[in-house]
Amino acid sequence: MSYYHIKGTELSIPPIAEKILKNKTRGLGADVDEERKKVKYPEFLAHYQPDEEGKYKNVKNEDGAKNDKGHLGDPTFKNLFPADKKVTTRNLSPDFGTEVEGIQLSELDEQGKNDLALYLETRGLVVFRDQDFRDKGGDFAVNFGKHFGPLHIHPISISAENNPELLVTYRQGGDSSRYDKEFSSKGDTTGWHSDISFEEYPASFSFFVALEVPPSGGDTVFIDTREAYRRLSPAYQNFLEGLTAIHSNYFQNVLGRLTNTVAKIKEDYYTEHPLVRTHPVTGEKSLFFSRGFVQGIKGLKDKESASVLNFLDHHLATNLDIQVRANHIGGSKLNSKSVIAWDNRLAVHSATLDYLRSTTERRHHYRITVLGEKPYLDKSEGESSNGHANGHSNGHSNGLKEHQNGDGISKLKLDDE
Numbered sequence: 001m002s003y004y005h006i007k008g009t010e011l012s013i014p015p016i017a018e019k020i021l022k023n024k025t026r027g028l029g030a031d032v033d034e035e036r037k038k039v040k041y042p043e044f045l046a047h048y049q050p051d052e053e054g055k056y057k058n059v060k061n062e063d064g065a066k067n068d069k070g071h072l073g074d075p076t077f078k079n080l081f082p083a084d085k086k087v088t089t090r091n092l093s094p095d096f097g098t099e100v101e102g103i104q105l106s107e108l109d110e111q112g113k114n115d116l117a118l119y120l121e122t123r124g125l126v127v128f129r130d131q132d133f134r135d136k137g138g139d140f141a142v143n144f145g146k147h148f149g150p151l152h153i154h155p156i157s158i159s160a161e162n163n164p165e166l167l168v169t170y171r172q173g174g175d176s177s178r179y180d181k182e183f184s185s186k187g188d189t190t191g192w193h194s195d196i197s198f199e200e201y202p203a204s205f206s207f208f209v210a211l212e213v214p215p216s217g218g219d220t221v222f223i224d225t226r227e228a229y230r231r232l233s234p235a236y237q238n239f240l241e242g243l244t245a246i247h248s249n250y251f252q253n254v255l256g257r258l259t260n261t262v263a264k265i266k267e268d269y270y271t272e273h274p275l276v277r278t279h280p281v282t283g284e285k286s287l288f289f290s291r292g293f294v295q296g297i298k299g300l301k302d303k304e305s306a307s308v309l310n311f312l313d314h315h316l317a318t319n320l321d322i323q324v325r326a327n328h329i330g331g332s333k334l335n336s337k338s339v340i341a342w343d344n345r346l347a348v349h350s351a352t353l354d355y356l357r358s359t360t361e362r363r364h365h366y367r368i369t370v371l372g373e374k375p376y377l378d379k380s381e382g383e384s385s386n387g388h389a390n391g392h393s394n395g396h397s398n399g400l401k402e403h404q405n406g407d408g409i410s411k412l413k414l415d416d417e
């Protein structure tokens, strides 16, 4: 079966961008060695290794649903938030997103990590402040991630020097050519997606580790796709439950080829996934609408497919009360040592590039990406409009007190090192 881009939707690489991109090297400026000297974490810098061309393959995670560590999590989260630690949590919204301070992810034992899996599956995304994670090195990060499942190696995205599993994102603020490129042919760079949804076994968890971030801006924005699903009428839910979306990394690969990125895996994937999926641990349904990678709806005609995609685009983007913004600097000690972790099965996210034009700061992260199960829809699970199948509902209490940190923060100085 051959697939093609669905007419009438917005996903395409505009010809102007193609012209600008041609023969540029992705991510880094012209002088890679100079840039290397300036960054604080050069081991997590873009690294082009021609001998990596076509070298890797991602594993099949056939038992992903059964092996999900959330099954082993304690619903009181007592190993994640031990009673002898002074932990504060502040929900970013009532049902989605939490900011946590007072624990070190790097110190979690096995059971603490299992609780973490369940906590992410409940809250969707969690911002952990003041972490020592980034100073523990690449091998540490890889070992941490492996607890949750096999790690993904990205086909074309740049990765850390010695750890192909660590995907690097890097942008230099104040780089006018970068700004011109990003906004040459479009007025926004919003790209809602669930990480690597084009894979047969897409991501369960992502851990996004801040290395250098601008003092403001560059937030990552998240949408709760469980609630996006629940907001639809039963008739439309039913319609979507019968649909399969075609996901592809084709456009990402085109971009990679235009920017001379070494392809670690030289494949264009076209993968079919249900548009509504069931979470293997909570049993909740969510819209699996990874706009950045979805090319069309299987079996629908062009205009039908475009209308579903455009409707869902609009449904997600205009529902402000199912969105949260996660910033990368924060906490009572106001620093950038944040790790943001999320469950890609119940959230989509987008980067923001507001820092590109007027700051000269660098924004540098690495991401650990864990492979999850092959997405499935269990139609027998729960009622269609609520989906709280086995008790791990949104209302799940973690037994912790919340502390609204409110004022105070503005008085704190950036304490980054």
Ligand SMILES: O=C(O)CCC(=O)C(=O)O
Binding pocket: 169, 195, 206, 208, 218, 219, 220, 221, 349, 350, 351, 352, 367
């Ligand atoms: O840069 C960001 O804020 C998010 C990038 C992203 O989509 C990711 O790392 O998965």
Ligand SMILES: [Fe+2]
Binding pocket: 193, 194, 195, 349
């Ligand atoms: Fe992402």
